[in-house]
Amino acid sequence: MIIDDYLNEVLFPQLKGAGIKYQYIVQIQNDIRNRMLSLVSFWNIEEMRKGILLFSQEEARFYFPGGKEHTREFVVTTIRNSMLEIAASDNCGQIKMKQGLSDTQVKDITEKAIVFFNKYEKAQLVDECTGLDFEDIYGIAIKKYPLAWEVIKRLANMPGNSNFFYMANEKSSIAQKLTFEDIKFSRVVCDGYTLEFDEALKQALGEVLAGKIDVFFSGCFKMISRNFEKVLHVLEILLEHDKEIITVNYYISNNYLEKRKHLIKAAHNIREVIHNIQNLNGVPPRLRKHLEDMM
Structure with missing residues (x-):
């Protein structure tokens, strides 16, 4: 699956290389996976998709590289605005890190994610994710x-x-x-x-x-x-x-x-x-x- 390929082949080596312990890498991966599947479940409902992506607009439009429509917003919403933030903050000790990810490391993560997801149409993600089990992070918040x-x-x-x-x-x-x-x-x-x-x-x-x-x-x-x-x-x-x-x-x-x-x-x-x-x-x-x- 496209999302699992990204998490295991691209993100995992980056987090491991940053010295994050395996159990916390898995937690970060699971959080991002849930966010991606939750967002993709709303993708074909335009007004819902736009609402979920709104909070990333002030940032995502200025990320590099560019590429397919909404890819940068997808990356900011589901990866940058995820549990990854703990690893990139002063609170990184919560996941047993001695120091947080640097700006350069975070930029490398988002850039490689954009490059990876630029290879695929969002319709491919929707098709692959239909019927999968996940925690509906955005749906739960919307109802609350x-x-x-x-x-x-x-x-x-x-x-x-x-x-x-x-x-x-x-x-x-x-x-x-x-x-x-x-x-x-x-x-x-x-x-x-x-x-x-x-x-x-x-x-x-x-x-x-x-x-x-x-x-x-x-x-x-x-x-x-x-x-x-x-x-x-x-x-x-x-x-x-x-x-x-x-x-x-x-x-x-x-x-x-x-x-x-x-x-x-x-x-x-x-x-x-x-x-x-x-x-x-x-x-x-x-x-x-x-x-x-x-x-």
Whole structure:
């Protein structure tokens, strides 16, 4: 199978060469396999596929090499935004690593993955994966946070020549009511994979929910988390409380959405976040106002 060939023939030697112990390589492989099969199961449902891939858009479009449509988004969504993040973070000790993967090593992993999957049409993946058992990672998250998913799905499927889209001002009847007190967190979290909330995120959410800050801002989606479910969790909490969310590329609320005409690259640090805030090219009106207020 194509996916198993990638995991065993391409990724395994890379992780082994980086000194990761066998048991943790298997865990990373299994997580990526589940993500790939989960995404592929939705592939032919365009609005679902676009929604799941949205969180990778700010990053994937700038990955190299290029190639077949959606290959870079597929790689970022299922490989870069997976348990691999633990191995690439300060929290790598969790899997008995003395130091995390370097930027060069991570880049090598994503580049080789893009080259590998560029050889195949997505229809081949869909055909091969039909009927296989897997943990439906994206499907589970979508059901758990239906309000956030509905908003993200609509944002991802906005017309390409439009900067904004109005929605009915009503919440999903099955949306789970979440309160700030329900948030589980740990004192220190040093990777973008965990579902737990660290102190910084907990404080940011608390200030927005208490009305001390008008909007929840993150430089990009990956700065909230690389875990698809965790980003939906954060958005669900905010949207249930009728709060606004912005990145430098998107404005999100319960009844109004905007996106930058041409997405700019996701920042890697605070300096790049500040630079991106100051870039107002192609920014729609409501997002522009919030970014200008931050300058």
